[in-house]
Amino acid sequence: MNENVRLTAWVRGHVQGVGFRWFTRENALRIGALAGFASNLSDGRVQVVAEGPREGCELLLDWLRAGDTPGRVEGVTEIWGDPRGGYDGFEIR
Template sequence: MTEDPSEGPVRLTALVSGQVQGVGFRWWTRCRALELGLVGQAANLPDGRVRVVAEGARSDCDRLVELLRGGATPGDVAGVQARFDPAEGHFTGFVER
């Protein structure tokens, strides 16, 4: 039986498109995630997107998605695809990769 992600810590995987590399976007994301008490990473992808993986409370992950879509990010976010799964618990802290 699959655990319902809304009943415990979740793993957010967000693919952020637009002009989000070389503009401080990963650093900004790390700061927001740490403020929310999330752990994970933000990594550049070869196609120009940034992949954000964060784990923590669903409400905090939802807030991070709102911030990613909010328009106050460095660069120019064109879109955010977000998926939620049960947390895996492999992260400590939040890093830029």
């Protein structure tokens, strides 16, 4: 069963000013069926929220951790939850 979930991930490292949010959005759209956003935080991290099928969220999380991202990812912390809805596609904030 591939239930819908909410993934919230905080990505730390050199991830601002390098196109990280844009590439995150592109990967979310490539995976398909994901809605949410990628947003810069004031402490230098990027927050990624994705809702959709668990398999798609796991693929996005794997990409965030794979090192095939712009900049340099030093670590990713994530939490899982129930989807809240209210997103129109996947956007950059």
